Amino acid sequence: MKAILAVMLVASVAIVSMFAARTPYPVxxxxxxxxxxxxxxxxxxxxxxxxxARAFVIFGYTRCxxxxxxxxxxxxxxxxxxxxxxxxxxxxxTIDPEYDSPPVLAGYLENWGGLVEGITGSPQTIRRIYxxxxxxxxxxxVADDHDSQIFAADALGEVTEAPDxxxxxxxxxxxxxxxxx
Numbered sequence: 011m012k013a014i015l016a017v018m019l020v021a022s023v024a025i026v027s028m029f030a031a032r033t034p035y036p037v038x039x040x041x042x043x044x045x046x047x048x049x050x051x052x053x054x055x056x057x058x059x060x061x062x063a064r065a066f067v068i069f070g071y072t073r074c075x076x077x078x079x080x081x082x083x084x085x086x087x088x089x090x091x092x093x094x095x096x097x098x099x100x101x102x103x104t105i106d107p108e109y110d111s112p113p114v115l116a117g118y119l120e121n122w123g124g125l126v127e128g129i130t131g132s133p134q135t136i137r138r139i140y141x142x143x144x145x146x147x148x149x150x151x152v153a154d155d156h157d158s159q160i161f162a163a164d165a166l167g168e169v170t171e172a173p174d175x176x177x178x179x180x181x182x183x184x185x186x187x188x189x190x191x
Contacts, residue, residue, distance in 0.1 A: 045059045046135045047131065048130065049112055049131055064099065064163065066085060066099070066161070066172050066184070067100075068082065068102055068103070068160050069105050071104050071109070071152050072104070072109070082126060083122075085122075086123065089175075095188070096188045097188060098187035101126075101127055102119060105140060107132065107133050111130065115129075137149050164187065
């Protein structure tokens, strides 16, 4: 019985190691985000697909006075540690598309020195992207405390939880995403 348990343990570790070797951070899920038209903070209509994002992604809104600025500030500080050619994209996707127009997003994001690109669109489109990334139904209310989790979308369309921006793992993840671009 002990031998069977030992073999199962070794096999489990081997399988986990195979998948962990692909990314420097844990894979939450590999979800397909359908190609959807969104609008960036310059007012340009662009197609959003997780497999072409190759970016750190954070969901938030411009009237947030706590979680969003802290996360964006941490991301910006973490990215400033890297040379410009090694910096991946950072997408700030609004959860308040009815208020956060492209000019509002642009004004808000200029605080982070051009390191962050804003994304908005119809409420239905933003909801579909949010649900695909988080697995949660619907958009959170801006009146409620919202999650400020940072995601990474790689070239395969896999969505992962990004490491803490102050960690070495973050630098590794950023370099990995930048290489894919």
